[in-house]
Structures are given as C-alpha cells and as structure tokens.
Amino acid sequence: MVCVVLAVATLGCSASSHPSSATPPASGRTSVPTGGTAGTPVSSVADPAGLLAAVDLADSDTLLPLLDGVGDPGLLKAAEAALATHPTGSMQFAAAFIVVNSGGDGDLLVPLVADANPTIRVMAGTGLIAQGRIEGFEPLIAGLTDETILDGHYPPERVWEAATLALVRWTAVSDNGPPFDSTASQRASAQQLWTAWFAQHKATLTFDAAQGLWRA
Numbered sequence: 001m002v003c004v005v006l007a008v009a010t011l012g013c014s015a016s017s018h019p020s021s022a023t024p025p026a027s028g029r030t031s032v033p034t035g036g037t038a039g040t041p042v043s044s045v046a047d048p049a050g051l052l053a054a055v056d057l058a059d060s061d062t063l064l065p066l067l068d069g070v071g072d073p074g075l076l077k078a079a080e081a082a083l084a085t086h087p088t089g090s091m092q093f094a095a096a097f098i099v100v101n102s103g104g105d106g107d108l109l110v111p112l113v114a115d116a117n118p119t120i121r122v123m124a125g126t127g128l129i130a131q132g133r134i135e136g137f138e139p140l141i142a143g144l145t146d147e148t149i150l151d152g153h154y155p156p157e158r159v160w161e162a163a164t165l166a167l168v169r170w171t172a173v174s175d176n177g178p179p180f181d182s183t184a185s186q187r188a189s190a191q192q193l194w195t196a197w198f199a200q201h202k203a204t205l206t207f208d209a210a211q212g213l214w215r216a
Contacts, residue, residue, distance in 0.1 A: 043074025051075060052082055055094035057151050066094055076102040083108045093152055096120055100127030113139040118159045119151040126166040129214065132207030137198050140166050144178065144191040160187055167194060171214045 045051055051069060056062045069075040079098035087095060092115075099108055100123055112124035113135060121139045128136025143163035150157050161180060168174050176197055178190035201216040208215055 045075045048075040048078035052094045057090045070101045106131045129170045141194045
C-alpha cells in the first residue's frame with residue numbers, strides 16, 4: 001500500500017483525532033532540483049507528458065512517479081499545459097496535483113473550484129489558499145460536510161478530512177473544527193463556524209507568505 005498525498009495541506013498519511021494549530025514550516029511549495037550555474041532548475045523527468053498520461057486513478061502504482069515528480073520544472077510545465085486544455089479524469093487529477101504541489105500557475109486552479117469532482121475542488125482550493133489566493137476558501141468550507149472518498153489517496157481519506165487539514169494548516173485556526181473523530185452534526189456545526197469566520201474576516205484577510213499563514 002502506498003501513501004499518496006492529495007495536496008500541499010496533507011503532509012502525512014495519518015491524522016490525529018483533533019485538528020492542531022501547529023503548522024509545518026513551509027510556503028506550501030516543494031523545492032526544485034537545481035544544477036549547472038546560478039541555480040538553474042533542472043528537469044529530471046525524461047518524458048513529462050508521458051508521465052502525466054500514464055496516471056490511472058484505478059492503479060495506485062501509477063501515482064508513485066507523479067508523487068516523485070513534484071517540484072520538477074519540466075513536469076510542472078507539462079502539467080500547466082495539460083490543465084489549460086481542461087482535461088478530465090485521471091489526466092485532470094495528475095495535472096492538477098502537480099500544479100498544486102509544485103506551486104504552479106494559480107489561475108489554472110481557479111476554474112477547478114467549481115468542478116463536478118469534489119477531489120478536484122478540494123485540491124484546487126488547497127492549492128489556492130497555499131498560494132495566498134482567497135478563492136480557495138469557499139470550496140474548502142463547502143467540503144467540510146462531504147463524506148466522499150478522495151481520488152488518488154492511499155490510505156483512503158474523505159473530502160471533509162482534507163478540507164479540514166487545509167483550513168487549519170493555512171490559517172492556524174483550530175477552534176472551528178471539526179475533530180477527525182467528528183459526527184455528521186459536528187461537521188455541519190464546524191462548517192457553520194468556518195462560514196461565519198470567513199464572512200467576518202474575508203475583507204481583511206491577508207496572506208503572510210514568509211510564514212505560510214493567512215492572518216485575520
């Protein structure tokens with residue numbers, strides 16, 4: 001069994017029973033391999049387009065090269081080009097995953113917050129708030145009551161769990177919940193709290209890129 005992280009918010013494969021306000025030191029971007037002179041990014045993926053095309057959400061083994069390719073500049077370029085063509089299915093997942101986790105063009109993620117697939121919505125939302133884009137909050141808050149099993153995540157995780165991780169990680173606000181052993185009613189209450197929090201602070205929210213945190 002392999003562990004495939006959905007997006008920049010899910011930095012591990014297990015979750016504690018309660019969201020934590022502790023945040024990992026990061027801007028949400030993965031370091032890019034460098035070489036040559038002046039730190040010029042070097043691509044180590046021989047066939048970026050082929051790697052993306054080979055991803056099959058029904059076969060977890062095809063996700064490992066995708067995970068290994070996070071941060072590769074050639075793969076990011078191919079993923080951005082693919083996402084611009086509005087792909088669906090496994091290709092959409094693969095391209096969005098790389099753009100999100102490699103800190104790619106956030107403009108390509110904005111349309112995905114309204115995608116029919118909840119995995120894509122929560123992944124795009126996570127990538128956007130990780131880049132300081134406020135458009136990512138609403139799909140994450142909406143996902144707090146969604147019990148759909150995420151695509152491409154092993155071991156299995158639900159949309160609401162990923163949405164909770166993202167909101168807590170990028171705001172350091174843990175009081176709104178929900179805890180990871182929550183009931184459906186607790187998740188609905190948490191969604192109401194986050195909705196009220198966002199409505200109250202939306203006009204004044206700022207993103208501290210140095211700390212990788214939203215400040216209310």
